[in-house]
Amino acid sequence: MPMNDNAEFRPKIVAFCCNWCSYAGADLAGSSRLTYPADVKIIKVPCSCRVNPMFILRAFEKGADGVIMCGCHPGDCHYSTGNYYARRRMTLLFSMLDYIGVEHGRTRVEWVSAAEGVKFSATMNEFVEKIKSLGKNVRLGDLRCRS
């Protein structure tokens, strides 16, 4: 939360990036001097398939306003098929999150290759703007509070 009401809303955004494509894409964005907001916190994972749905739930529980997962393009996975499984899991999880009150706009999956520094930077800028327009998220940590 901002310390005073006039301060601009700075969302907390967690980005899960796979080691082989998207993290390298983020690296390329950096070495190409492309900018994206510091509100995005990157967590490197071995493969998008490594993203346990609990990671995403935990991010929201801890107060994230948006969560984005980036992996290799379908067909390009370093482990051949990891991102295909991840895609199904995330589709169902995002739908469930929407069902319990975390709108679709706050979750996103984007396939970013190691050569797509420009796409990485553009995606993150776009996502941060989207979350800013949605405003502060409900904390899933409050989902089960006793009255």
Place this chain on the structure above:
Amino acid sequence: MQELINRTKELLADGTVARVLGWRRGDLPTNPEPAYFNDGESLSEFVYNGFCGANLSKYMIEASELDGRTLVFLKPCDTYSFNQLLKENRVDREKAYIIGVGCKGKISEASLNAIGIKNVIDVKGAELTDACDTLTIETLTGNTTCAYRDAMLERCHVCRGKEYVVYDELIGDSADTVDGDRFDEVRKIEAMSPEERFAFFKAELSKCIRCNACRNVCPACSCRKCVFDSTKFDSAQKANSDSFEEKMFHIIRAFHVAGRCTDCGECSRVCPQGIPLHLLNRKFIKDINTLYGDFCAGESAEGATPLTSFTFGDAEPGTV
């Protein structure tokens, strides 16, 4: 019921089965409990009526480790759970002798309470042999009657059918109980605004006392080691009031059983707080059916499941 007992005695006597897994009278007439019967004499305690909602398939995990075959009574919906366990190699088909029992919809005291009939002492008309039209209920404040249908569990109103997917023999007739679509409630929630949805689930899930009954009864929740098991002693693991697992318990559990949940409805039946937990599972079932083609967990003991398979053209997350 007598037909079931007679047949059971025959099977015990000729040595086909070593024991019987069924229901016996509980401490109240409205809650028969799952029980083992080892001989013909103990069968005097056996009961099968409208209150026998308990799904016995999960007990077969344990029974598969015992010597000899176990006779188990399964209702049509329970056979799906058994088949799913078979698929996951948790039960041994050779160790089970399955008698498919007829089902005319199951009733519960909670449903009676919901229509204003409280302080129930005894209920007549819940036997399997009955025409199942009217229940006569003896309460502390006098006798009353109600339609059998009105006392039925939510899951029976949206019953998927009376087909048995696995059995050795069938005894008893079933009746059609469907009068609704099982995804209607899910659609109603989907039509709400995100704020309303969060408020709805917050109100429901905040009732949870973390008794773990839903997990313990769930046939799909049968991992040898569960993520919710704490290394601490029993009472401490339930008192974990501020942990992540505590808050996300129901969401995580629903995801863990996604693609394996047969929608048997036991979670909602056993919840002492009356939380409609089936709404979470049904959302996953509905999404899977819409996105990856109609799939019914437990329908077959073979084949791939939606979350352990994929196609190249799957929908992108967030687009649906």
